[in-house]
Amino acid sequence: MAAKKLIVGNWKMNPKSRREASRIWEKISKGVSRFKKINMVVCPPFPFLPLLKGKMQLGAQNIFFEKEGAYTGEVSPPMLKSLGVGYVIVGHSERRALGDTEDIVNKKLKAALSSGLTPILCVGERERDLHSHYLHLVKDQLKSALKGIQKNKIGKIVIAYEPVWAIGKSAKGVLDADEALHMNIFIRKVISDIAGEGTARKIKVLYGGSVDVKNSAEFLRVGKMDGLLVGRESLSPKNFLEIIRNANTL
Ligand code: PGA
Numbered sequence: 001m002a003a004k005k006l007i008v009g010n011w012k013m014n015p016k017s018r019r020e021a022s023r024i025w026e027k028i029s030k031g032v033s034r035f036k037k038i039n040m041v042v043c044p045p046f047p048f049l050p051l052l053k054g055k056m057q058l059g060a061q062n063i064f065f066e067k068e069g070a071y072t073g074e075v076s077p078p079m080l081k082s083l084g085v086g087y088v089i090v091g092h093s094e095r096r097a098l099g100d101t102e103d104i105v106n107k108k109l110k111a112a113l114s115s116g117l118t119p120i121l122c123v124g125e126r127e128r129d130l131h132s133h134y135l136h137l138v139k140d141q142l143k144s145a146l147k148g149i150q151k152n153k154i155g156k157i158v159i160a161y162e163p164v165w166a167i168g169k170s171a172k173g174v175l176d177a178d179e180a181l182h183m184n185i186f187i188r189k190v191i192s193d194i195a196g197e198g199t200a201r202k203i204k205v206l207y208g209g210s211v212d213v214k215n216s217a218e219f220l221r222v223g224k225m226d227g228l229l230v231g232r233e234s235l236s237p238k239n240f241l242e243i244i245r246n247a248n249t250l
Contacts, residue, residue: 004039005220005247006158006204006227008059008120009234010089011044021048027237029056035248039227041087042234046075049083059087059120062095065107067115077115088112089229091145092122093164102144109145113153120229121145122208123187124162134163135186142190154195158204159187160229166209168231174210180223213239217246 009028015021021044032040043059044052052058064074080088089095090112091105100108105121112119123141125134138161146154161183165172175183184205192200207219208229219225228247233239 003226004037006039006041006206007244007247008206008227008229009042009240010061010229010231011042011235012231013045014235018048018051022051024235024237025052028240029054031237031241032056032244035244037248038244040244043087043089049085053084057087058085059089060085061089061092063088063108063112065111077111077117080117081115085117087118087120090119090121093124093162093167105145106147109157110149113149113156118156118158120158120160122160122162124164126164128165138187139190142187143194146194151195151199154191155199155202158206160206160208161187162208162229171210174215177218177222180207180219180225184224211243213242213246216243217250220247220250
C-alpha cells in the first residue's frame with residue numbers, strides 16, 4: 001500500500017480568538033476522518049494547542065532548542081511533547097526573516113529530534129534566477145540544517161520545499177508542478193549525498209507556497225510530493241477539506 005499523504009496546515013498567527021480556533025478545528029475534525037489515505041497535521045499558534053488536543057495530530061510552528069531555564073518567551077520541546085504535539089515546523093521562512101539563522105535552525109532541528117518530535121524542515125529560495133543559484137541555496141540550507149545530525153535520524157525529518165516567492169498573500173506566483181518535481185528530485189539527491197540513497201528514497205518531501213484547491217493535486221501527482229504544507233487555505237475548513245479530499249483520490 002502506498003504511504004499516506006501528509007497534509008499539514010500552518011495557521012501562522014491566526015485566528016484571533018480561541019473561539020474561532022475551536023470552530024475551525026471542529027469543522028476540520030468532523031470532515032477529515034473519511035479520508036483514509038491522508039495523514040493530517042494542524043499547526044495552530046501555541047496558546048490554542050491545548051484546546052485542540054484530541055483526535056487529530058498537532059504540530060507546533062516553532063520551538064526553542066533548550067529543554068528548560070531562563071529563556072523568557074520561549075517554548076521547549078518537552079513542553080510540546082507534554083501537550084501531545086507530534087510535529088514541529090523548523091526554519092520556516094517567516095521565522096528565518098525574524099532572525100532564525102542557519103545555526104539556530106540546526107539547533108532546533110536537533111532539539112526536536114532528541115525529544116521525539118518530528119521536525120518539518122522548511123527550505124526554499126527567495127527568488128529564482130537564470131543561473132540556477134537557487135539550487136545552491138537550497139542545497140546549502142539543507143547541508144547546514146542537517147550538520148552533525150546522525151544519518152539514521154535524517155530519515156525521520158520531513159522536508160518542506162517552500163519557495164519564499166510563492167508564499168502568502170503577496171506571492172509573486174505559484175510554482176508549477178513540473179518545477180516541483182525537479183526540486184523534489186534535487187532535494188533527494190542532496191539527501192542521498194548526505195545520508196545515503198536509502199534515506200533519500202524514504203524521506204518525506206512536501207511542497208508549500210500558495211497551495212489551494214485547484215493546484216494541490218498536481219503537486220502530488222506531477223510533482224510526486226509526499227504531501228503539502230498549506231498556509232492560508234488551512235484556515236478555511238471547506239477549502240482545507242477539499243484539498244484533503246483531492247489528495248485522498250490519488
Ligand atoms: P501559504 O503559506 O499557503 O499561505 O502560501 C504556506 C506557508 O507559509 O507554509
